[in-house]
Amino acid sequence: QVDLAESGGGVVQPGGSLRLSCTATGNIGRITVMAWFRQTPGNQREMVANTVGYTNIAYNYNEAVKGRFTISRDNAKNTVYLQMNDLRPEDTAIYYCNVFCSTIGDQRPLSYWGQGTQVTVSS
Numbered sequence: 556q557v558d559l560a561e562s563g564g565g566v567v568q569p570g571g572s573l574r575l576s577c578t579a580t581g582n583i584g585r586i587t588v589m590a591w592f593r594q595t596p597g598n599q600r601e602m603v604a605n606t607v608g609y610t611n612i613a614y615n616y617n618e619a620v621k622g623r624f625t626i627s628r629d630n631a632k633n634t635v636y637l638q639m640n641d642l643r644p645e646d647t648a649i650y651y652c653n654v655f656c657s658t659i660g661d662q663r664p665l666s667y668w669g670q671g672t673q674v675t676v677s678s
Contacts, residue, residue, distance in 0.1 A: 557579055557582065557583055557654065559577055560578050561576065561577045561669040562576050562672065563637075563672065564673045567674075567675070567676055568677070569642060569643055569644060569676055573642065575591065575672060576634060576635075577591075577634065577635050577636075579654050583658060584656060584661070584662065585609060586654060586655070587655050588654065589605065590654075591604050591626065591653070593650045595648045600651065603616070603617050603620055603650070604616045604617065606628045620646075623640050623642075624638065625638040644677060646674060647675050647676050648673075648674060649672065650671065650672050653669075654666070654667045
């Protein structure tokens, strides 16, 4: 079992910044993907940014956040961060952490989700 604990959401004015954190705990084997998704009411969950790989990591971003958001990862802490700058009202959503990893004793990687954290951008 793998659990994800997210933090850092909140209310911010347009142009402001927030930093989200997500730490994975449990019977973790090897993490291959750590990512952030977001979802608004009536819409599908969309990928915001992800890190793919373990040593040679690739970083991918949704076009809507390129240049404003930065994803980073601390393998030693099994933690992924999302630094969000120049926030806009359209960034308002519930942000979810997603981890794709194997567990000790089972090499098949599975996808795990956090509970979500609300980000509201409003004046």
